[in-house]
Structures are given as C-alpha cells and as structure tokens.
Amino acid sequence: MNPLFRFTFALVAVAAFFVNIPARATQHIWEVTSTNHGQTYAYGSEQSRAWKMLSPNNHLALFTTYTNEPFANGSNIRYDTFTFNFPQVKMGSDGETFFYHASNGLNLPVAAKRPGFLGISQIKLLPTAFLRVRKVHGYLTMTLIVGDAPLETNPHTEIGFQH
16 A cells, blocks of 8 residues: 555544534623622531522522531530522523523523422522532622533532532
8 A cells, every 4th residue: 555545544534533522612601699698607607509490581590508516515506597589590481491681692501490309499509600609707799600611510519609
C-alpha cells in the first residue's frame, strides 16, 4: 500500500472521528440568591427542608428548620424556622415546573412537582439546579445555582454548609 494513501486514509479517519463527536458548548450558570436571610445558632444543624409554592406570585420558597440539638439536650433544645423566598423563580404555565427567567431570555427549569409519599405531590429541585447553603457564624444565605444543562456537582463540597 502506498504510504501517501495510508497517511491520507488515517487523516480522513481521524477527521471523521472528531467531526462525529458532539460539541458541548460552555455551560452557563446563574446564581439566584433568596431575598431573605436568617440568623440561627452558630453551631447547630438543619433539621428539615421543604420546597413550597407561595401565592399570589406563585414563586418558589424554601421552608427550613434549624436546631441547636447536636450541642444541647433536654429543655435547652431550640428550633428556628425560616422561609426563604425566591421570587425570581416562578411556576410555569404547565402548573408543574418552576422556571428562572435569565437575563438572556432563557427560561431555565429549576424545580418541579413530583408525586411523593401516598401520592401527595412534593416540589423537588431538578438536575439543572442545586441549593448552596452558606452559614457563616449562624447567618444563613440560600442561593440556587441554576444551569442551562444538568449540573455536575460534588454534593459533599458544593451543597453543604460553608462555615
């Protein structure tokens, strides 16, 4: 076989391989910080978390409770309950999905109603979003991280508390 032919064949084969690989555009990420903040125990933990829809704007909200329980016992245990509103994330026309309207005109899905225990619907974040909880000296800030594609996160470093 002619060496020039082999070289040309190899070059065409490599080019065909790279042309068939789907190009992944750079993922865009938006941060949607709650309009609310909270002050709780500097040392303590989150006890519960539930996503809800609040009227009249039909926006997404997070109801959460913090406790000093790991560091207190008996009658010294206290609970702090908070509501963190995300008025920028609203229910879509389908009545099932919450969307964030990005500045570039995209409507990004953030959360959706899903059947839960005994058929009672629950609101769950979609793979395109996750919640970042910042708790610095007890001061709480909740931020939704929203992407235009499913987010690849490490839940042990990105979603947890940042003291």
